[in-house]
Amino acid sequence: MRALLGVYDKTGIEAFARGLADLGWELVSTGGTFAALQAAGLPVRKVEDLTGFPEMLDGRVKTLHPAVHAGILARRDLPAHMAALEAHGIGPIDLVACNLYPFYATVTRPGGVPFAEAIENIDIGGPTLLRAAAKNHEAVLPVVDPADYARVLEALRAGGAGPDLRRELAWKAFAHVAAYDSAVAEWLWSQQRPGEFPPRFTVPLELAQPLRYGENPHQRAAFYLDRSLAGHGRGGIATAVQHHGKEMSYNNYLDADAALELRQRYPHPRLRHRQTHQPLRRRHPRRPLRSLPPRRPRRCHQRLRRHRRLQPPGR
Numbered sequence: 001m002r003a004l005l006g007v008y009d010k011t012g013i014e015a016f017a018r019g020l021a022d023l024g025w026e027l028v029s030t031g032g033t034f035a036a037l038q039a040a041g042l043p044v045r046k047v048e049d050l051t052g053f054p055e056m057l058d059g060r061v062k063t064l065h066p067a068v069h070a071g072i073l074a075r076r077d078l079p080a081h082m083a084a085l086e087a088h089g090i091g092p093i094d095l096v097a098c099n100l101y102p103f104y105a106t107v108t109r110p111g112g113v114p115f116a117e118a119i120e121n122i123d124i125g126g127p128t129l130l131r132a133a134a135k136n137h138e139a140v141l142p143v144v145d146p147a148d149y150a151r152v153l154e155a156l157r158a159g160g161a162g163p164d165l166r167r168e169l170a171w172k173a174f175a176h177v178a179a180y181d182s183a184v185a186e187w188l189w190s191q192q193r194p195g196e197f198p199p200r201f202t203v204p205l206e207l208a209q210p211l212r213y214g215e216n217p218h219q220r221a222a223f224y225l226d227r228s229l230a231g232h233g234r235g236g237i238a239t240a241v242q243h244h245g246k247e248m249s250y251n252n253y254l255d256a257d258a259a260l261e262l263r264q265r266y267p268h269p270r271l272r273h274r275q276t277h278q279p280l281r282r283r284h285p286r287r288p289l290r291s292l293p294p295r296r297p298r299r300c301h302q303r304l305r306r307h308r309r310l311q312p313p314g315r
Contacts, residue, residue: 003095006030014040016149030062063125072132076139096133097143100126130173137170144176179204186229212249221250
């Protein structure tokens, strides 16, 4: 069994690689990951031993080679695929552990970054490896999250990863790459046409917590965080910390958001009470407590009441 390890975030990679080596896996790695594993005393090969080519173009080309991607994409259940690997002297790759250059963190640094620096932080080989491994997840384990290292090792020690784990890892790899690409596209548009609305905008959302119920008790709901570049550092209810009380519901979040907006709109008056997304009373520091004017009923409700009054008896 062969594992290809190439990570920017090296959290836990040494322990993960050691666990694979203890299980008899062959380790292949690139660049800084190879240096870190070699320094830890682990038996590891360079990816150029597989490709026959050194890393090129200041590291832009490392794993983009048929000797790597054929080993990942070959279906083990198709004799023709395995015969093609054998004919070209390519060995299969059974696990890909990869995470990507920190593009999001780079372009959101205070003060901004030069255009060329941001471009150099767009990962090409990493997403390609993850997509290939995720597509062929029935045979190849795509591991993008260091938090999954331990349970992958646990599954391998127990005899192998099952289909549920493989599909979850494939989903996570595709979701990670999709969010990564959305940040690149959003940033490029902002550089080309700042202030204009893009014709297509993909917003990556991250689950914050499931809610007790939706707008009504029989409805399901969940609260997601906006992880787009436009939402970076915006604050608001999404970043608030709940210190006590039961879990928030959909309506609780609407109430809290409306209260925050009211406080931002009226910096001196203080909100006293609110209900059903509308403030009931507010107080000015130098004025007595007073109620806000009630909302006028909607015209549709007025028409409905008028219609009911005109109904003949018995209907």
